[in-house]
Amino acid sequence: MSSVKDVAKLAEVSVATVSRVLNQDPTVKTKNRLKVLKAIDELHFSPNILAKNLRKKSSSTIVIVMSSISNPFFADIVKGAQEAIRDSNGYNMIIGTTEWQADTYRNMLRTNQVDGILVISSWANEQTIQDLNAHYPVVMCNEYYENMNLSYVAIDNRKASYDAACELLQRGCKHIVYVAGAKDSSSVKDRLGGFKQALADAGVTFQPHFFVQPKKGREEIGTLLNDMVDRGIPIDGLLTHSDLYAAHILKGMEDRTIHLDRKTGLISFAGTFVTQITSPRISSIVQPAYELGFTSVQLLLRKIKNKEIHKSKQVILNHQLVIRET
Amino acid sequence: MSSVKDVAKLAEVSVATVSRVLNQDPTVKTKNRLKVLKAIDELHFSPNILAKNLRKKSSSTIVIVMSSISNPFFADIVKGAQEAIRDSNGYNMIIGTTEWQADTYRNMLRTNQVDGILVISSWANEQTIQDLNAHYPVVMCNEYYENMNLSYVAIDNRKASYDAACELLQRGCKHIVYVAGAKDSSSVKDRLGGFKQALADAGVTFQPHFFVQPKKGREEIGTLLNDMVDRGIPIDGLLTHSDLYAAHILKGMEDRTIHLDRKTGLISFAGTFVTQITSPRISSIVQPAYELGFTSVQLLLRKIKNKEIHKSKQVILNHQLVIRET
DNA sequence: CTGAAAGCGCTTACAG
DNA sequence: CTGAAAGCGCTTACAG
Numbered sequence: 001m002s003s004v005k006d007v008a009k010l011a012e013v014s015v016a017t018v019s020r021v022l023n024q025d026p027t028v029k030t031k032n033r034l035k036v037l038k039a040i041d042e043l044h045f046s047p048n049i050l051a052k053n054l055r056k057k058s059s060s061t062i063v064i065v066m067s068s069i070s071n072p073f074f075a076d077i078v079k080g081a082q083e084a085i086r087d088s089n090g091y092n093m094i095i096g097t098t099e100w101q102a103d104t105y106r107n108m109l110r111t112n113q114v115d116g117i118l119v120i121s122s123w124a125n126e127q128t129i130q131d132l133n134a135h136y137p138v139v140m141c142n143e144y145y146e147n148m149n150l151s152y153v154a155i156d157n158r159k160a161s162y163d164a165a166c167e168l169l170q171r172g173c174k175h176i177v178y179v180a181g182a183k184d185s186s187s188v189k190d191r192l193g194g195f196k197q198a199l200a201d202a203g204v205t206f207q208p209h210f211f212v213q214p215k216k217g218r219e220e221i222g223t224l225l226n227d228m229v230d231r232g233i234p235i236d237g238l239l240t241h242s243d244l245y246a247a248h249i250l251k252g253m254e255d256r257t258i259h260l261d262r263k264t265g266l267i268s269f270a271g272t273f274v275t276q277i278t279s280p281r282i283s284s285i286v287q288p289a290y291e292l293g294f295t296s297v298q299l300l301l302r303k304i305k306n307k308e309i310h311k312s313k314q315v316i317l318n319h320q321l322v323i324r325e326t
Numbered sequence: 327m328s329s330v331k332d333v334a335k336l337a338e339v340s341v342a343t344v345s346r347v348l349n350q351d352p353t354v355k356t357k358n359r360l361k362v363l364k365a366i367d368e369l370h371f372s373p374n375i376l377a378k379n380l381r382k383k384s385s386s387t388i389v390i391v392m393s394s395i396s397n398p399f400f401a402d403i404v405k406g407a408q409e410a411i412r413d414s415n416g417y418n419m420i421i422g423t424t425e426w427q428a429d430t431y432r433n434m435l436r437t438n439q440v441d442g443i444l445v446i447s448s449w450a451n452e453q454t455i456q457d458l459n460a461h462y463p464v465v466m467c468n469e470y471y472e473n474m475n476l477s478y479v480a481i482d483n484r485k486a487s488y489d490a491a492c493e494l495l496q497r498g499c500k501h502i503v504y505v506a507g508a509k510d511s512s513s514v515k516d517r518l519g520g521f522k523q524a525l526a527d528a529g530v531t532f533q534p535h536f537f538v539q540p541k542k543g544r545e546e547i548g549t550l551l552n553d554m555v556d557r558g559i560p561i562d563g564l565l566t567h568s569d570l571y572a573a574h575i576l577k578g579m580e581d582r583t584i585h586l587d588r589k590t591g592l593i594s595f596a597g598t599f600v601t602q603i604t605s606p607r608i609s610s611i612v613q614p615a616y617e618l619g620f621t622s623v624q625l626l627l628r629k630i631k632n633k634e635i636h637k638s639k640q641v642i643l644n645h646q647l648v649i650r651e652t
Numbered sequence: 653c654t655g656a657a658a659g660c661g662c663t664t665a666c667a668g
Numbered sequence: 669c670t671g672a673a674a675g676c677g678c679t680t681a682c683a684g
Contacts, residue, residue, distance in 0.1 A: 004662065005661080016663080020670090023663080032669085050380045050662090051660070054678090056676085069395065069405075072398070082423055095395075097419070108375075248603065250603070277604055278603055330677065341656095341677090344678095346679090377676070379678090381660050382660085437661090
C-alpha cells in the first residue's frame, strides 16, 4: 500500500529521486540509488501502473483482439504474439474479447490504457479499422483491407488456395467442392480467387453449385453436402476454409457412400492439431500461426516505439502444403 | 482528446457537475444535465478510465488467468465467463496470460487495475493462491485448494471418475489404464481417488503400473502405452484426464493390435468438440464448461460488490457421463 | 443543488 | 546531481 512518497520519506530523498531510480535514470548518485532501493525493498513497494500511465500517457501495453478464442489456429497465433512480447522487454499484452465494441477499444487507445492494437482475423469492418488506423497504431494479422495504408501480416491466400487446388486436380479430381469461410473477409475472397484460377488454368469450368458457404455455423455444412450427395451430384474433392469444417465433413460423410481419402481429396486450412486427430488425418495448407503472431507484434511494437502511425508495412509469410491421409 | 474540463467550459458548469452527470448523480438539475450531455456529445467526450480508476480506487474489471489458451475446454469456460460479465452491467474482463508471474497479478490487484481475479485451473501453487486470497477477491474455477477459505466452482471429480470407472467395469473391463493429468492438482488427485474407489468397490486390485502420468507432454502418452502393449501387458480400458489425451491415444493405438471401441472402453474428461471429430467418437465425462465459467464470475462479482473477501462459497456443478463410440 | 479545492500516485521540465 | 512544484484527468467530501 506504500507509494513513492513513503519510499522517499524512508530513503530520505525526494519523490523525484525515487521516480528516477524507478525509471533507471543514470544521473542518480549511487549512494541515493542504494538508499531508495533499500527502502523499496523494505516497504515491498511497487509502482502504481495506473498513475504511471496516466502521467506518461502511455502504457507499454498492447491489446490483441480475437474473433474467437476457441479456434485452435488463433490460439497458436497468440502463442507467437506472447513470445514477441516477452522479447520486447517491458511491454505487456492483454487479450480483449470480441464482446467489446469498437468504441471500447478506441477508448482504451485514446486514454492510453493500451498503446496499440493487434487485430487477429476479421473482427471489425473496414470502416472501423480505417478509423482506428488513422489515429492509433494498428496491425492486422491474417486478414487485411486494401487501400488504407494498413500494416498487416498474412500468408498469400490466393497462392495457397491455388496450390491446394492444383494438388487435387493433379490427383484427377474433377468435382471439387469449395467450402468457404462464413464472412466475406480478404482471406475468403483470396482463397476463392486462387481456387478459381487453378480450375481455369487446368481447363476445368467452375460450377457455382460447387461453392458452399455455411453462414450459420459448422452444422450447416453437413446438411449442405449431404443434400448434394442425395441429389446425385458427384463429389470427388473438397477444399475447406478451416480445419474444423474439414473435420466435421469427415464425420458427416462417414455414413454416406462418399469416402474421403487420398484419391478423393480433402484439403483444409490451416493445419492445426485438429488435422492430426481425425481419421483419416486431414491434408492441409499449414499456416505459420506462431510466426504470424510473432511478426505481427514485432510490427506493432516498432510502430509504437518509432511513432510511425502513418507508415505501413506488409509481411507475407510462407505457407506449406502438407499431405496427410486425405 | 477532450477532458471533463473542456466539457465543463462548454456547458458552463463546474467539472464537479460534469463528473456528477457522468456518474448518474440524481441531484443534478435537469437543465444542467442536459447542457452537460449536449457538450459531451459535441466534443465526442468519453472519460479517461485510467484517471477514473486511479481516483476511485476500483476498476470494475476482473482478470481471468488461464493456464493454456489453446485448450478447448478452457475456451468454453471463458465463453460462460463472458456471458456473466455481460449480464453484470458495467464490469469488464481481461484475459491474462500464464506468462505473467503471480507478482504481476498481485500488483494489478493492489493498484486497482482489476478488482478481482478468476483463476481457471491450476495456474499457481497453493502458497500464491492463499496469499492473494487473503487480501483480494479470488475465485478458482475447476480446481481448488483445501483449508483456506477459498471460493471455487468445480464438478465432483471424485464422483465423476468413479462413475466413469464403474461404466468400464460394468462392460467387463479388467485392465484399465488410468492416464492422469500432468500436474498434481486437486482434480488429478480426486479423479484418481474416485477411480481407485470404483476398483475397490468392484473387488478389483489397483495395479500401480496401470497408472500413467505423462509429465512431459501429450507425445509421451503414446510411447508409454505402446511400451505397455509391447511388453505384453493387457489393456482393455482407459480413463484419461483430458479429451486431447484420449484423441492422441486413439491415433497412437491405430496401428497397434489394441482396438478401442465400446467394449474395450475409452472414457475421457471433459467432452469438448474434440470427442466428436475423432473416429470412433470418444465417450466422456462431460463437464459443464459454460456454467463453470458463468458461475465463477457470478461468485467473484458478488465478492467484489459486497466486499466479502473473507466469506467463501463453494459450488459443485453436475457432470454427465456421455457414451459415444468408445 | 453546485462549485472550489484537495487528492489519487505517479513523472518531468525547471531551477539550482 | 537533486528537489519543489506542476500536472495527467478524474472524483468527492466540504461548504454554501
